[in-house]
Amino acid sequence: MVETHKLTKNQKLVVEALKSAEGPLSAYAILEELRPHGVKAPLQVYRALDKLMELKLIHKVESMSAYVACVQPDCHTHKTVGFAICSSCNGVQELPENVVSLHLDNWAQETGFVRSGIALEVRGTCKTCRENEAAEACC
Amino acid sequence: MVETHKLTKNQKLVVEALKSAEGPLSAYAILEELRPHGVKAPLQVYRALDKLMELKLIHKVESMSAYVACVQPDCHTHKTVGFAICSSCNGVQELPENVVSLHLDNWAQETGFVRSGIALEVRGTCKTCRENEAAEACC
DNA sequence: GAACCAATGTAATAATATAACAAGTCAAGA
């Protein structure tokens, strides 16, 4: 378990909402979910999201403008975050780092660009959706 | 030259605006730029952007909600698009495909996920900005 | 307690993107 004991009230609420969610949630979806707990304004959510991203307890899926809890216990130790997003069901899986092996070092050397982080988003169709589509087609 | 002759009036305006821009432009920045040419509403821009992305003449930089003209003549032939984005000056470079070598095949095989496209965004600091910062620091 | 800093609350607004519908364009095909 990552250290959650330093988190503030709003940060805990937000990270727990993301952990218990099926998939990525938008900031406003989180807000709606947390209204019963006293969260009233977008900014409360956005501030918590910012801090949680800094701590790498959550990630933003840029192409969806949505947020997910990190599934890797040591994600804060590496610079690469990747997701596989199903275009059919919008399901999102976080890719383990070893899957995302990038050969950018030569390019960085040549251009003098110093990497601080990488966001990778793989689009496609998940197994479940392909099977469903196949089943529909054959009737 | 890629075939631009099939493009509609609005599509041509948008792609030319992006080609002549220094860096990525937001949809609304494009709109302002094209007002003198008769473009009046966001949808005219968004519709053109959608079609141009489909044709892979332009790309969306997801993490900036901005759009750039493609610099690779054959970008429509491959599935990977990558950018290096400087956190300091917001400059964006499109990465050549051979730089972005991904080892996702095993993972895809195991999980049954079929890739249709990849968006990769490398964050960091460009050479120019690092040099400027170094120059400031040493005075 | 006073001074300080970080976190909070609240309202207003900015920036990005889409829905809904009316109207024009253009190329088959009767």
Place this chain on the structure above:
DNA sequence: TCTTGACTTGTTATATTATTACATTGGTTC
């Protein structure tokens, strides 16, 4: 030629995502 249908366009309104600005609270340090 006229009609049909697919596609593109124009326009208004609205939804969604994110930030600015400022007043307030709560604990820590001196």
